[in-house]
Amino acid sequence: MEKISRRTFIKDGLAGMAAIAVAGSVPGCTSIIKKENDFSANAKSAGKYDVVVIGGGPAGFIAAIAAAREGAKTALVEKYGFLGGMATAGFVAPLSVFAFKGDLVIGGIPWEFVQRLEKMGGAFIEWPKANVDFDVELYKLCTQRMVLEAGVDIFMHSSMIGCEKDANTIEKVFIHNKNGIESLEAKVFIDATGDGDLAYMSGVPMQPNTDNEIQPSSFCFIMSGIDTESKMMKRCLYHNGLTGPSQCMPIRKRLLEMQQAGEDIPDFGGPWFNNALRPGSAFVNITRHAADSCDNRNFTAAECQLREDIFKFTEILRREFKEFKNCYVSSSAPQAGIRESRRILGVHTVTGEEYMQALKYEDSISRGIHPIDMHANKGASQIRIDLTKPAYVPYRALITGDFPNLIVAGRCISTDRQALASLRVQASCMGTGQAAGIASAMSVKNQCAVQNIDTKNLVSRLKELGAVLD
Ligand SMILES: Cc1cc2nc3c(=O)[nH]c(=O)nc-3n(C[C@H](O)[C@H](O)[C@H](O)COP(=O)(O)OP(=O)(O)OC[C@H]3O[C@@H](n4cnc5c(N)ncnc54)[C@H](O)[C@@H]3O)c2cc1C
Known part of the structure; x- marks a missing residue:
């Protein structure tokens, strides 16, 4: 040895x-x-x-x-x-x-x-x-x-x-x-x-x-005031792989339509709503922005943009979906998430x-x-x-x-x-x-x-x- x-x-x-x-x-x-x-x-x-x-x-x-x-x-x-x-x-x-x-x-x-x-x-x-x-x-x-x-x-x-x-x-x-x-x-x-x-x-x-590409960051947050008992959210909150894709498809479809119609919708992923074990609340993963977590200035700028996007999407969800009419951002994560x-x-x-x-x-x-x-x-x-x-x-x-x-x-x-x-x-x-x-x-x-x-x-x-x- x-x-x-x-x-x-x-x-x-x-x-x-x-x-x-x-x-x-x-x-x-x-x-x-x-x-x-x-x-x-x-x-x-x-x-x-x-x-x-x-x-x-x-x-x-x-x-x-x-x-x-x-x-x-x-x-x-x-x-x-x-x-x-x-x-x-x-x-x-x-x-x-x-x-x-x-x-x-x-x-x-x-x-x-x-x-x-x-x-x-x-x-x-x-x-x-x-x-x-x-x-x-x-x-x-x-x-x-x-x-x-x-x-x-x-x-x-x-x-x-x-x-x-x-x-x-x-x-x-x-x-x-x-x-x-x-x-x-x-x-x-x-x-x-x-x-x-x-x-x-x-x-x-x-x-x-090698491919000059890096997976984007997403700023996840906890949203409250959601109707988590609604049919759509019961379907979207669980990810056991048995009930279809993990993304919340009705919301994804609507956001893509709005983007195609020329509305100012920031880049998004999913969206994914995840069970936070509390009625009315969910972890939300929707924002998406290119970011280099190993470059302080780049990451700071990306986080500032992503925080804006959190509130923009919250406003859109409140306006567009009855399940979200009373929703609000109850907590943003201490930092944006890093995939790569x-x-x-x-x-x-x-x-x-x-x-x-x-x-x-x-x-x-x-x-x-x-x-x-x-x-x-x-x-x-x-x-x-x-x-x-x-x-x-x-x-x-x-x-x-x-x-x-x-x-x-x-x-x-x-x-x-x-x-x-x-x-x-x-x-x-x-x-x-x-x-x-x-x-x-x-x-x-x-x-x-x-x-x-x-x-x-x-x-x-x-x-x-x-x-x-x-
Ligand atoms: C938006 C997003 C969605 C994801 N979705 C999923 C999912 O659905 N399911 C899933 O399982 N995973 C998911 N992941 C991936 C997963 O969260 C991470 O890849 C995983 O947490 C990595 O674990 P880790 O222990 O390697 O690093 P991390 O979880 O990043 O932990 C690193 C720790 O080190 C600390 N640290 C870093 N640098 C220093 C330092 N210099 N000094 C002291 N402390 C330091 C940090 O504060 C942190 O606590 C997702 C990631 C992102 C960003």
Whole structure:
């Protein structure tokens, strides 16, 4: 077994990138931070851990629970004051999909979470796909309880802003919160930021954007005052796959007609109305705008436009549909939702082709059964290809060839755009999070690089936990 190597000393991160930008060269990830931007010298240590997970979304909170339960001293860093990622910070509902024709595809800790949420009155499971509708506040409470019970130290309101490396070994990350800039050391780091922030800052090569296209962002919100008992809404609020398309077709048809008639209707998707477990209210996913979540100015401008669109669509629905005559925006998500951004160039890149064929790998660690679901950047169209059997994800898509203590989980794993269009859903992200957590604990226990853990043991431990891998 190869020990994690420690050689040359390089520091990276946002400050490093700023330093290069100031110097006028191409922004990148492998430069030495200039002394005047060197926050690492003054950062106070906030702790030393076996495993530090960055990002408390579906991939990250499950990864943290998994690592801690295996005995690793674990910390979880999250920029918001609650966990859940896109579910709670983006109002993305439902959690898709845990089962195929009534049989579980994503098991273990992710499914334990769903069952616990259901017991708390915070989940409604739509069989046979096991799409999970949820109450957003109980979701926050349930994740927090499970993470704390596993013994994880949570650092909320903390943004990871950089890292310090020795060759390709990440030694510490820097987080920014009200205490100032602090550092967290770990033997293994898990990047579950969705955008692959830690991987990017460490200098991991990213997937090229070959077709110069990126799926759009949507600003989801909770709408109240809807007649959720009406025939149309009873049909539109549930997504079990048995009662027709998931979009609310009468509304879609009317919006398209209005667009064709030359009315000023912003780009939209769906629309999708999702059960929020409260009479009269629904999660709404209708807005759509091209956005780059990794470019602050671009994303800010897109969010401002999308917020305008939320209110424009609310007004249209109130005017056009009796089911919505008393509707209002009761809450917009803390941020616009992100479907696609950076993904690592891992040891193996899962392609749409192998994914659709359900190619099984020796190191398969998770599954996915959501359709390939690609939203157009402009207009209302969407490509959707249903899978005929659940697909597999290999461990090699969670690691790079030469970063010995970095594992990624969730949306930023190594996939092409087509495979991402299915794997990005929350149950699949939880599945890769579970595998990342177990793998990180094995790497710590055996003092070996994440590339050198025994994947047979990894797979068998995941099966013991309930992962469905055969
Ligand atoms: C409009 C829309 C509709 C969707 N529809 C569905 C659907 O119907 N069903 C479904 O299951 N999925 C759906 N998805 C996809 C799904 O929500 C996401 O792909 C999924 O949540 C990704 O999980 P993740 O854990 O990888 O990342 P995220 O959920 O994005 O979580 C990442 C977490 O990391 C934190 N973070 C990020 N950067 C930092 C940092 N530098 N420091 C500290 N913390 C950080 C974030 O705050 C967040 O909590 C949809 C997505 C969108 C945008």
